[in-house]
Amino acid sequence: MSGATGTYLGMPPFPRAAKDAVRDATLRANLRHATHTIRDKRAAAVAELPDWPELRAAGAAIKDRTLRHLDHYLVQLEERVTAAGGVVHWAADAAEANRIVTALVKETGEREVIKVKSMATQEIGLNEALAKAGIRANETDLAELIVQLGDDLPSHILVPAIHRNRGEIRDIFARNMARWGRAAPETLTDAPAELAEAARLHLREKFLRAKVGISGANFMVAETGTLVVVESEGNGRMCLTLPETLISVVGIEKVVPSWQDLEVFLQTLPRSSTAERMNPYTSMWTGTTDGDGPRVFHLVLLDNGRTDTLADEVGRQALRCIRCSACLNVCPVYERAGGHAYGSAYPGPIGAILTPQLRGTAGELDASLPYASSLCGACYEVCPVAIDIPEVLVHLRERVVQGGPVTVRGTRTRIRPAKGHAAERAALRAATWALDRPGAMRAGQRLAGRSRRLLPRRSLPGPGRAWTASRDLPAVPAEPFRDWWQRRTRGEDGR
Amino acid sequence: MRVALFLTCVNDTLYPATGRAVVTLLERLGVEVDFPVEQSCCGQPQFNTGYRHASEPLVRRYARAFEGYDHIVVPSGSCAAMVRDNYPRIGRKAAAEGRGGELAGLAESVVPRTVELTEFLVDVLGVTDVGAYYPHRVTYHPTCHGLRMLGLGERPRRLLEAVRGLELVELPGAQECCGFGGTFAVKNAAVSAAMGADKARAVMATGASAVCTVDNSCQMHIGGTLSRLGSTVRPVHIAEILASTEEVPFR
Numbered sequence: 105m106s107g108a109t110g111t112y113l114g115m116p117p118f119p120r121a122a123k124d125a126v127r128d129a130t131l132r133a134n135l136r137h138a139t140h141t142i143r144d145k146r147a148a149a150v151a152e153l154p155d156w157p158e159l160r161a162a163g164a165a166i167k168d169r170t171l172r173h174l175d176h177y178l179v180q181l182e183e184r185v186t187a188a189g190g191v192v193h194w195a196a197d198a199a200e201a202n203r204i205v206t207a208l209v210k211e212t213g214e215r216e217v218i219k220v221k222s223m224a225t226q227e228i229g230l231n232e233a234l235a236k237a238g239i240r241a242n243e244t245d246l247a248e249l250i251v252q253l254g255d256d257l258p259s260h261i262l263v264p265a266i267h268r269n270r271g272e273i274r275d276i277f278a279r280n281m282a283r284w285g286r287a288a289p290e291t292l293t294d295a296p297a298e299l300a301e302a303a304r305l306h307l308r309e310k311f312l313r314a315k316v317g318i319s320g321a322n323f324m325v326a327e328t329g330t331l332v333v334v335e336s337e338g339n340g341r342m343c344l345t346l347p348e349t350l351i352s353v354v355g356i357e358k359v360v361p362s363w364q365d366l367e368v369f370l371q372t373l374p375r376s377s378t379a380e381r382m383n384p385y386t387s388m389w390t391g392t393t394d395g396d397g398p399r400v401f402h403l404v405l406l407d408n409g410r411t412d413t414l415a416d417e418v419g420r421q422a423l424r425c426i427r428c429s430a431c432l433n434v435c436p437v438y439e440r441a442g443g444h445a446y447g448s449a450y451p452g453p454i455g456a457i458l459t460p461q462l463r464g465t466a467g468e469l470d471a472s473l474p475y476a477s478s479l480c481g482a483c484y485e486v487c488p489v490a491i492d493i494p495e496v497l498v499h500l501r502e503r504v505v506q507g508g509p510v511t512v513r514g515t516r517t518r519i520r521p522a523k524g525h526a527a528e529r530a531a532l533r534a535a536t537w538a539l540d541r542p543g544a545m546r547a548g549q550r551l552a553g554r555s556r557r558l559l560p561r562r563s564l565p566g567p568g569r570a571w572t573a574s575r576d577l578p579a580v581p582a583e584p585f586r587d588w589w590q591r592r593t594r595g596e597d598g599r
Numbered sequence: 600m601r602v603a604l605f606l607t608c609v610n611d612t613l614y615p616a617t618g619r620a621v622v623t624l625l626e627r628l629g630v631e632v633d634f635p636v637e638q639s640c641c642g643q644p645q646f647n648t649g650y651r652h653a654s655e656p657l658v659r660r661y662a663r664a665f666e667g668y669d670h671i672v673v674p675s676g677s678c679a680a681m682v683r684d685n686y687p688r689i690g691r692k693a694a695a696e697g698r699g700g701e702l703a704g705l706a707e708s709v710v711p712r713t714v715e716l717t718e719f720l721v722d723v724l725g726v727t728d729v730g731a732y733y734p735h736r737v738t739y740h741p742t743c744h745g746l747r748m749l750g751l752g753e754r755p756r757r758l759l760e761a762v763r764g765l766e767l768v769e770l771p772g773a774q775e776c777c778g779f780g781g782t783f784a785v786k787n788a789a790v791s792a793a794m795g796a797d798k799a800r801a802v803m804a805t806g807a808s809a810v811c812t813v814d815n816s817c818q819m820h821i822g823g824t825l826s827r828l829g830s831t832v833r834p835v836h837i838a839e840i841l842a843s844t845e846e847v848p849f850r
């Protein structure tokens with residue numbers, strides 16, 4: 105096993121993957137239980153704050169202002185990190201970031217690293233890249249550990265093993281822990297305390313041995329060059345303080361101008377993600393400090409499609425995301441399809457708008473993501489930085505079926521409509537044609553009315569089968585409303 | 600006060616009873632309502648599927664059909680939300696594409712005049728007791744666009760609570776989407792069906808004889824699923840309940 109060896113590459117488009125997930129009764133039960141529990145807790149934690157709408161608006165405003173002047177704040181950040189003893193690297197894409205990190209680890213001569221849970225390193229597939237170079241990356245977040253030991257893929261931003269239940273976790277620990285360090289006790293049951301203890305003992309060895317730590321960051325404060333990691337277990341803090349070398353890979357949109365801005369996010373993030381009033385472990389560091397923590401600190405600033413996303417006026421709001429995962433927990437589609445169907449490190453509603461922007465819409469899976477939503481708007485309602493996810497979804501649907509202007513590696517171009525939508529395009533254009541001609545619309549209504557007894561209600565042919573597979577059709581009425589209306593009006597007029 | 604009914608293409612074609620109910624109800628409340636026959640569809644299916652340009656002729660048609668009316672009453676949360684939320688977006692994008700301010704201007708003229716039926720009753724007419732009688736056990740499902748885009752809040756409930764004979768029963772998980780979602784229902788049929796089945800079972804568990812919404816397109820999905828599951832619970836649009844009186848039960 106080479107870390108999270110799984111890869112999202114080559115996955116089928118969303119509807120196909122989701123269809124399989126929907127049939128998996130265990131998965132659905134696990135997800136339903138987990139998402140509903142955290143959903144309700146979040147609602148209660150948020151309801152405690154009378155100024156939640158203001159905090160939400162402030163979070164959005166801070167992010168928007170920062171993104172507008174991103175160049176300025178990033179340069180300021182680089183100056184401050186450098187002044188504090190850190191080394192800053194700029195990575196245009198995943199491959200470059202992986203090259204930089206791999207080279208840095210190799211320089212230390214180490215063959216293994218410990219990792220703080222990080223979305224950016226998932227996004228770029230860092231563990232796989234390190235494995236190719238013969239370096240083992242050990243995940244230390246409990247849920248990431250479960251995923252890694254199970255040779256599995258994360259399916260949630262915050263709780264990567266949300267698709268697993270206690271029994272499954274016990275089996276994974278019992279089977280695989282020994283291969284990578286201290287084995288699980290023979291007597292291990294699925295009691296949460298026993299599972300946590302087994303993980304603690306297994307991880308402790310890795311913490312004490314490691315010379316190199318790798319992290320992401322939730323925030324980077326430009327005014328002082330300080331990085332912030334927000335976590336609940338304390339395992340992250342171990343990785344941030346024990347090793348001699350610390351390498352942090354962080355998306356460029358994670359910068360905030362000042363410490364004062366953290367005041368907002370350190371209220372909204374914990375309540376939105378884990379429903380905690382205050383985050384349990386908030387680690388902050390500025391460069392290096394003699395005699396305290398890592399002696400070498402590298403910051404790898406990751407673009408990987410973010411600047412291109414920023415160029416899009418509607419889509420750029422996705423860059424406000426603070427990865428709280430509230431939108432996943434409340435999403436009825438995520439709840440049934442599970443995280444893997446989204447085919448990237450970012451599942452759920454945020455993944456459906458972020459992945460097609462970071463990776464583009466050329467791939468079949470990526471082009472299917474903007475459609476992985478009923479547009480119910482529950483995600484927008486809970487998002488602590490007010491990302492109008494439905495608006496971006498529709499905007500990206502348009503990009504998929506109509507094509508249009510996009511920015512690719514800094515260059516403005518026009519993309520052509522994705523393949524496979526010709527029939528749909530023709531149908532919707534024909535619908536507009538008919539709907540824009542009430543005479544034609546009425547002829548259609550009357551035809552349906554006359555032949556209504558011939559229309560099947562349970563088994564439509566062709567594309568209609570997708571409807572009638574689970575739903576009956578309504579009975580077609582004898583006459584449309586407009587016929588009734590005109591008869592009535594004429595009658596009253598005495599004509 | 601000139602009031603027009605924008606019935607929506609789905610109601611016109613498949614649910615004319617809802618249209619008749621709105622007319623009956625409004626006339627009973629002393630409102631003279633017109634149905635401009637030039638109307639057709641708000642363009643939501645095109646827009647939400649990504650064919651924004653194909654929805655533009657329908658924006659123009661809507662603006663033309665309802666010119667001169669003070670209120671455009673829509674018995675559909677999602678079509679009202681299409682006009683109010685998305686027409687301005689269509690206008691902005693057209694302007695950004697260098698096609699001038701025509702669509703933005705049309706959006707600006709229709710948005711403030713477009714109201715969903717329960718908003719019209721509660722906010723414009725200022726009534727919650729419309730004098731209806733409907734002796735049935737009813738559960739209410741707040742459809743997503745009415746709930747979140749329009750912010751209908753308690754309006755539909757207040758109207759239903761004032762209906763004589765009606766027993767309103769709580770729907771568990773009421774705010775969860777039923778899974779319709781327009782073309783989502785066929786593009787992601789498996790997930791849509793799973794959501795629909797969960798909603799239908801929640802409805803059946805209430806013991807209600809009817810499920811009420813402000814949106815017949817969602818009803819088509821909920822009702823179609825209920826009927827497939829062998830349930831006798833009837834999908835009913837809120838207008839049909841509010842139109843019903845002791846003297847003239849609706850239908």
Ligand code: SF4
Pocket residue numbers: 376424425426427428429430431432454483486487488489490491
């Ligand atoms: S999009 Fe909003 S709700 Fe979803 S993870 Fe990001 S910040 Fe949280």
